Amino acid sequence: MSFAHESFAHDLRMQSSPLRRKVENVVVDRRRFVTGAGALCFLAALTRRGAVAAQTKAIRFGLTPVFLDNDLKLLEALKSYFETATKRPVQLVQRRTYEEITALLISGQLDAAWICGFPFVANRDQLALVAVPLWRGRPLYQSYLIVAKSRQAQTLDDLRGDIHAFSDPNSNSGYLVTRALLAERGLKPADFFSRTFFTYGHRNVVRAVASGLAESGSVDGYVWEVLAEAEPRLTGATRVLRRSEWLGFPPVATARALAGSANVRRLQQALLNMDKSEAGRKVLALLRLDGFASESPRLFDTIAAKLALVRRLG
Amino acid sequence: MKRRSREMKNFALRPSLWPITIKAPAVVALLMIAVSVVVSYLVLARLAETQERHLSAISDAFLDGLSSSIIPHVLREDVWEVFDALDRARHLYDGVDARETVVANAQGLVLAASNPVAFPTSSPLPKSLTARFAKGVNIVTDEVGRRAHVMRRLIYQGREIGSIYAELDISKLLEERRAVLHTLIVSNALLTLFLAAIGYVAMRRIVRPVHTLDRYLGRSLVGPVAPIPEEELGPEHSEFGRLFRRYNAMVEAVNEREALASVLAEEEKMASLGRLAAGMAHEINNPLGGMFNALDTLERHGEQRIVRERSASLIKRGLRDIRDVVRAALVNYRGNGATRRLDRSHLEDLKLLIRPELRRKSLSLEWTNELNAKADIESGPVRQAMLNLLLNACAAAPRGSTLSVRIKTAGGKLELSIGDEGPGLDDAHRDFLENGGTADGPMRDGAGLGLWMVRRLADEAGGQIAVRDNAGRGTRIEVSIPLGTEKSEGSAHDVA
Numbered sequence: 001m002s003f004a005h006e007s008f009a010h011d012l013r014m015q016s017s018p019l020r021r022k023v024e025n026v027v028v029d030r031r032r033f034v035t036g037a038g039a040l041c042f043l044a045a046l047t048r049r050g051a052v053a054a055q056t057k058a059i060r061f062g063l064t065p066v067f068l069d070n071d072l073k074l075l076e077a078l079k080s081y082f083e084t085a086t087k088r089p090v091q092l093v094q095r096r097t098y099e100e101i102t103a104l105l106i107s108g109q110l111d112a113a114w115i116c117g118f119p120f121v122a123n124r125d126q127l128a129l130v131a132v133p134l135w136r137g138r139p140l141y142q143s144y145l146i147v148a149k150s151r152q153a154q155t156l157d158d159l160r161g162d163i164h165a166f167s168d169p170n171s172n173s174g175y176l177v178t179r180a181l182l183a184e185r186g187l188k189p190a191d192f193f194s195r196t197f198f199t200y201g202h203r204n205v206v207r208a209v210a211s212g213l214a215e216s217g218s219v220d221g222y223v224w225e226v227l228a229e230a231e232p233r234l235t236g237a238t239r240v241l242r243r244s245e246w247l248g249f250p251p252v253a254t255a256r257a258l259a260g261s262a263n264v265r266r267l268q269q270a271l272l273n274m275d276k277s278e279a280g281r282k283v284l285a286l287l288r289l290d291g292f293a294s295e296s297p298r299l300f301d302t303i304a305a306k307l308a309l310v311r312r313l314g
Numbered sequence: 315m316k317r318r319s320r321e322m323k324n325f326a327l328r329p330s331l332w333p334i335t336i337k338a339p340a341v342v343a344l345l346m347i348a349v350s351v352v353v354s355y356l357v358l359a360r361l362a363e364t365q366e367r368h369l370s371a372i373s374d375a376f377l378d379g380l381s382s383s384i385i386p387h388v389l390r391e392d393v394w395e396v397f398d399a400l401d402r403a404r405h406l407y408d409g410v411d412a413r414e415t416v417v418a419n420a421q422g423l424v425l426a427a428s429n430p431v432a433f434p435t436s437s438p439l440p441k442s443l444t445a446r447f448a449k450g451v452n453i454v455t456d457e458v459g460r461r462a463h464v465m466r467r468l469i470y471q472g473r474e475i476g477s478i479y480a481e482l483d484i485s486k487l488l489e490e491r492r493a494v495l496h497t498l499i500v501s502n503a504l505l506t507l508f509l510a511a512i513g514y515v516a517m518r519r520i521v522r523p524v525h526t527l528d529r530y531l532g533r534s535l536v537g538p539v540a541p542i543p544e545e546e547l548g549p550e551h552s553e554f555g556r557l558f559r560r561y562n563a564m565v566e567a568v569n570e571r572e573a574l575a576s577v578l579a580e581e582e583k584m585a586s587l588g589r590l591a592a593g594m595a596h597e598i599n600n601p602l603g604g605m606f607n608a609l610d611t612l613e614r615h616g617e618q619r620i621v622r623e624r625s626a627s628l629i630k631r632g633l634r635d636i637r638d639v640v641r642a643a644l645v646n647y648r649g650n651g652a653t654r655r656l657d658r659s660h661l662e663d664l665k666l667l668i669r670p671e672l673r674r675k676s677l678s679l680e681w682t683n684e685l686n687a688k689a690d691i692e693s694g695p696v697r698q699a700m701l702n703l704l705l706n707a708c709a710a711a712p713r714g715s716t717l718s719v720r721i722k723t724a725g726g727k728l729e730l731s732i733g734d735e736g737p738g739l740d741d742a743h744r745d746f747l748e749n750g751g752t753a754d755g756p757m758r759d760g761a762g763l764g765l766w767m768v769r770r771l772a773d774e775a776g777g778q779i780a781v782r783d784n785a786g787r788g789t790r791i792e793v794s795i796p797l798g799t800e801k802s803e804g805s806a807h808d809v810a
Contacts, residue, residue, distance in 0.1 A: 163393075163434070163435050163436065165394070194436065195393070195435065195436055197392065197393040197394050198394065199394040199398075200394070204394060204398070207401075208394060208397065211397070211401075211429075211430055211431075212429070212430040212431035212434070213393065213394070213397045213426060213427075213430035213435060214430075214435075
């Protein structure tokens with residue numbers, strides 16, 4: 001995670017809202033303790049807090065802007081399905097950034113969360129997989145580099161000097177993939193692009209590029225494809241310049257300490273069986289997904305490799 | 315046809331010639347138009363002012379809302395959040411149609427714009443945008459472009475951290491104003507037309523009596539003056555009711571006067587006849603005395619040849635004189651018979667007819683008659699007029715003075731000129747004689763009646779009369795009558 005603090009995003013975050021600062025403090029505190037001498041004590045405390053969370057009957061499920069979290073109809077259907085399938089009240093927790101959700105997840109304040117492959121590999125030692133979505137039959141997706149439809153650019157090199165829109169500093173497809181692509185050439189985004197900014201949502205990246213606010217953007221390929229069906233006018237103003245290799249689809253993860261808890265097990269079953277019930281298929285249809293599967297964490301090794309590459313560059 | 319259209323044009327160009335039934339409603343309509351123009355102007359000015367305030371208020375609300383939501387993002391130079399706020403604000407404020415919104419940072423570089431293609435992030439604000447607000451103005455309306463440009467500085471903790479520039483679409487406001495203008499024009503036009511029509515109808519009713527009066531007065535020019543009949547008089551106490559009754563009273567007076575005048579004329583005719591008869595009797599009496607003397611002489615000394623011859627010659631001369639007088643009288647008072655062309659002798663005869671008068675007042679006569687051939691004019695009225703003028707001159711001339719008479723034809727006209735050394739005509743008589751009309755001056759006294767008859771005779775013969783100074787001694791009356799104008803027999807004999 002250290003790279004994130006050195007990134008441009010860090011500068012932005014230093015001036016962010018009190019809430020975000022608070023969450024950040026949690027993250028920073030956590031790291032200090034994990035890496036320090038009092039790590040064990042802290043873990044114990046976390047576990048206890050997690051246990052307390054688990055004992056409350058409600059299941060807290062975190063959502064990130066990884067998918068279309070602004071679709072109220074989808075949220076309603078998802079909540080309804082979860083509640084039916086787990087026979088527990090379900091609270092869907094949304095935050096603006098991946099980081100907030102990740103922090104809540106790691107700290108045990110959420111039973112599970114749909115996060116991105118990047119925070120998952122970055123916090124692999126503290127997180128466990130619950131399920132991985134299947135899109136077009138596979139637990140894989142791509143990251144897209146998009147430009148305005150009318151633009152002539154053909155390769156990444158044509159994007160030099162652009163104003164570039166990222167999704168989130170903790171997004172794989174909306175940040176890490178492009179960051180790693182530049183790192184392969186020994187560059188950082190600030191060197192290559194004239195200006196970058198985060199929109200904290202893949203849909204917003206598409207909006208930024210479509211409107212001309214950004215000249216190019218890094219976006220989740222799955223989100224772009226779904227948008228192409230749902231809002232063809234929005235994606236129609238953009239064009240995919242480059243597709244990355246296939247990478248592990250953003251997974252549903254839980255804190256390692258809560259991995260065996262009843263809530264997490266119920267949630268896991270609900271996810272894995274989603275395609276087997278009418279209500280579940282309705283949710284999947286809204287998400288344009290085929291189902292959820294149990295996958296090995298090794299699915300995310302390619303993302304881990306990108307993280308390592310970026311970290312090496314410093 | 316051409317002349318008629320020119321007359322119509324003259325008529326249209328000269329409002330003073332228009333009938334009052336057109337003029338009065340036209341004035342009403344003009345006043346209505348003036349009032350509606352003023353009212354429309356006031357309403358529109360007020361509307362514009364209200365709209366200006368409204369625009370200022372809504373743009374303030376828009377900018378207030380926008381700046382409070384974007385100030386934190388501007389502080390962090392968060393391009394996306396500023397853009398997102400602008401994008402949302404576009405449809406957030408009812409009544410504000412923000413076409414373009416640009417947010418710049420303190421350095422004047424674009425942070426984000428609602429249309430990033432036109433105003434790319436990090437580019438400097440275009441001069442065209444900032445120049446509008448050079449003099450501390452925050453709102454500039456462009457009615458032609460149907461836009462209002464507003465500007466707001468973003469102040470945070472007393473420091474300027476950026477600015478918002480927005481272009482608002484004010485088509486709706488302008489459309490509203492246009493609609494009001496349209497409604498005003500249409501309703502005012504209809505109202506004006508309506509009121510003008512009412513004014514027209516009302517004025518027609520009001521001035522209808524003027525038409526009636528005009529009709530009857532016009533009729534009096536070509537025929538006898540007729541009173542307005544009872545059924546057209548209207549109520550007695552109305553203005554026109556009184557006017558009509560006065561008119562009728564006047565018509566009655568005029569008719570009475572006409573009747574009186576004809577009676578007087580008849581009397582005058584009789585009087586002059588009497589005078590003439592007396593003169594003729596005198597003329598006849600004079601030779602008669604001589605003739606009786608001659609007869610006596612013949613009786614006594616008839617046997618003497620010389621006496622007989624002288625007496626016969628005397629009687630012959632006396633009889634010739636009597637014949638001449640009788641002939642002159644016959645010519646003058648021939649009565650209803652064939653019209654005769656005027657010739658020299660007809661006017662020469664007049665000398666005989668006035669001779670008694672001349673002798674009575676010991677007047678001498680300068681007589682120049684240049685009329686040689688027959689003139690193409692009826693002799694009766696000319697002789698009658700001439701005789702009247704001569705008798706008048708005799709009456710006016712002081713004892714022992716000279717009358718001068720000249721008769722000639724010139725320029726297709728017969729010109730008669732009679733001068734005397736009398737005290738002259740007063741203005742009323744002179745005016746009547748020269749201009750005619752119904753002035754009653756000459757009818758007041760009997761002496762003027764001769765002039766009245768002359769005037770009527772001249773009118774009938776189409777002649778003109780001028781009264782001039784007679785070389786410093788008295789008055790000269792000049793009558794000029796066009797030759798070759800056939801007057802109706804009736805009117806000529808009417809006065810003869």
